[in-house]
Amino acid sequence: MTREQVEVAVVGGGPVGLMLASELALGGVKVAVYERRKERVAQSRALSVHPRTLEILALRGLEQRFLARGKSLSTGHYAALDTRLDFSVLDTTFPYSLFIPQTLTEALLEERAREVGVALHRGHRVSGLWQDAEGVRLEGEREGGTFQVRARYVVGADGARSVVRSLAGISFPGTDVTTTQMLGDVILAEPPPRPVMSHTSLSGGAMLVPLGDGVHHRIVVVSPGRQHVPLSEPVTLEELAGAVREVVGTDFGMHSPAWLSRFGNETRHASRYREGRVFLVGDAAHIHMPAGGQGLNVGLQDAMNLGWKLAGVMRGLAPTSLLDSYHHERHPVGARLIQNTLSQTALMTHFNPAGMALRDTFCALLTQPHVNRMFAEQISAFDVAYPPPPLTAPEGLKVEPAVSGTRLADQPLRCEGGATRSLYSLLHEGKWLLLRRPASARLELPAPWSGWTTQLTAELSREVPGLDAWSSLLVRPDGHLGYVSH
Ligand SMILES: Cc1cc2nc3c(=O)[nH]c(=O)nc-3n(C[C@H](O)[C@H](O)[C@H](O)COP(=O)(O)OP(=O)(O)OC[C@H]3O[C@@H](n4cnc5c(N)ncnc54)[C@H](O)[C@@H]3O)c2cc1C
Structure with missing residues (x-):
């Protein structure tokens, strides 16, 4: 051992x-x-x-x-x-x-x-x-x-x-699983004109996308007659092609599968x-x-x-x-x-x-x-906002209910001296980021914050909705806004 x-x-x-x-x-x-x-x-x-x-x-x-x-x-x-x-x-x-x-x-x-x-x-x-x-x-x-x-x-x-x-x-x-679908990564002799295609009718549903390797397409199909086939039953090319023909009217000349699989809706x-x-x-x-x-x-x-x-x-x-x-x-x-x-x-x-x-x-x-x-x-998970984390904010900073916990989009920051940095580039080290507005009162971070925070004096180039008259922002390492001072 x-x-x-x-x-x-x-x-x-x-x-x-x-x-x-x-x-x-x-x-x-x-x-x-x-x-x-x-x-x-x-x-x-x-x-x-x-x-x-x-x-x-x-x-x-x-x-x-x-x-x-x-x-x-x-x-x-x-x-x-x-x-x-x-x-x-x-x-x-x-x-x-x-x-x-x-x-x-x-x-x-x-x-x-x-x-x-x-x-x-x-x-x-x-x-x-x-x-x-x-x-x-x-x-x-x-x-x-x-x-x-x-x-x-x-x-x-x-x-x-x-x-x-x-x-x-x-x-x-x-x-548990109540319905299953089939998937095939296949080569198409006659691919559809549009790169991404989906089709649903009373005969079933099918989606088709290029796999990204320049060779294969992924086809996902659910057909009423086969949506209760158990996950344990292997998918064959004939079964997949037959189901796609039923739904779309053609099987696009599919051949040479790289992967055939069945998946379900276990939740x-x-x-x-x-x-x-x-x-x-x-x-x-x-x-x-x-x-x-x-x-x-x-x-x-x-x-x-x-x-x-x-x-x-x-x-x-x-x-x-x-x-x-x-x-x-x-x-x-x-x-x-x-x-x-x-x-x-x-x-x-x-x-x-x-x-x-x-x-x-x-x-x-x-x-x-x-x-x-x-x-x-x-x-795309842009609707995710978090409650305030259970940390004591450094003195001078506080939770701002309208914006704390929201995701900050990337944007250029105008630094003192005229240089520009992207907001996200300042989070590459996985630390907090304290952004101080030029001419705002200097805020000293105590330990342990000071050892866990990148600090910069800069101005946002675009407004953040709901955030007014700020003087410092403390941004979480995951890009959500933590604390604000005015
Ligand atoms: C058909 C299909 C299409 C999908 N398409 C998308 C998509 O387009 N976009 C998307 O976001 N998601 C998609 N998903 C979901 C996505 O594939 C999974 O959510 C993702 O793989 C989860 O990643 P994971 O690291 O949590 O788990 P996994 O990828 O399952 O990795 C878990 C790892 O743990 C290992 N492991 C398991 N048990 C042990 C053990 N006892 N000891 C040591 N190692 C162990 C396994 O070998 C495996 O490598 C799709 C899923 C399916 C089935």
Whole structure:
């Protein structure tokens, strides 16, 4: 048996575990990831990375790696409705979805994790967890033996069937699979003229998007006659092509599948995101029908929320009570994710006149600009605002109810001396940012804030809605506004 001691152990080296581990390492934490697979999976479940996720990547200076490898599309979808969501109206540097296969996302996140010093142990399956007042012990199997890890905290990023979640005694209430869909990553001899296509009628629903590798397309199809086929039944190319022909009238000459799969609408939400020294992030905390392309995005945003808090506590910069805010801030976001994917499931799986009428009603509603914006903000996670964190604000700064907790869009800052810096570039180190307006009274940050905060005198170049007459802003490491002084 090998024995190791780390400050934080992350179980699961999928995208969310890798992101969280990188955030911890950036914050100076000794962190190791234990991943049961020896190699990354070749198939990509997720294809779309939404605007807020691109922003959190930009908050750490990582966005260019992703933008260089993906393709942007200024629209998204809600329940594969014909009226698409218009992301171009969003107030962001990234008013689009990035199409990038999950394999690439994971490769880029692994590259980042290694750069910041994360120890990634592949071929390590965790199977035991015990916690006490000082820490957590993990045990598991690796090739040729077993391993044991002692850590101060453990994060379960081990996906839908999370072992960490069950060993920590966290319940996962929800609903079982009642409807299934088929997916195929295939080559099309006769691709449709438009790159993204969706079609729904009484005969079923189909969506088609390019996979981004220049070769394959992804086809997702749900047909009334096959939507109760169990997940355990493998999909064949004939079954997929037949279902697509029934729905669209052609199978686009599909051949040479790289991946065929069936997925369902099992929907569950962890009752708690924290149990003592154990946390849950990503699919370990929430699963749902993959509608609107949100699971990976919300998981990466969970990781962004927990990372700086846990690093701050580990470095003695914040009280342990800050850790409770992870559940308080992210559990409601998970609940809304569950709610919107259930609503989309209802719209996507009822192939009868009532179901079609409901879709038509939604399509008409989405032509209204404010409705479209509301749904675009929901799917892209721009509607997320947090309550004030349980920290004592430094003297002179306070919570400003109208704006504290809201996400700040990136914007150029005009610094003293005439230079310009982007707001997000000042958060690359994962610290708080104190922005002082030129000519405002100087505000001295006491320890531990001073050791955890980048300070700059600069002027915003654009107004922040709801924020007037400020003299200093303290911005959270995840780009949400913390405290304000006037
Ligand atoms: C068809 C489909 C399409 C999707 N499309 C999108 C999309 O477009 N956009 C989007 O945002 N999301 C999408 N998703 C959802 C997305 O794929 C998941 O939400 C995402 O993979 C979750 O990441 P994760 O790191 O939390 O979990 P996972 O990716 O499941 O990673 C968990 C990791 O933990 C490891 N592990 C498990 N148990 C153990 C153990 N005991 N010990 C050690 N390691 C362990 C696993 O091997 C795995 O590597 C889609 C999902 C499906 C099924």
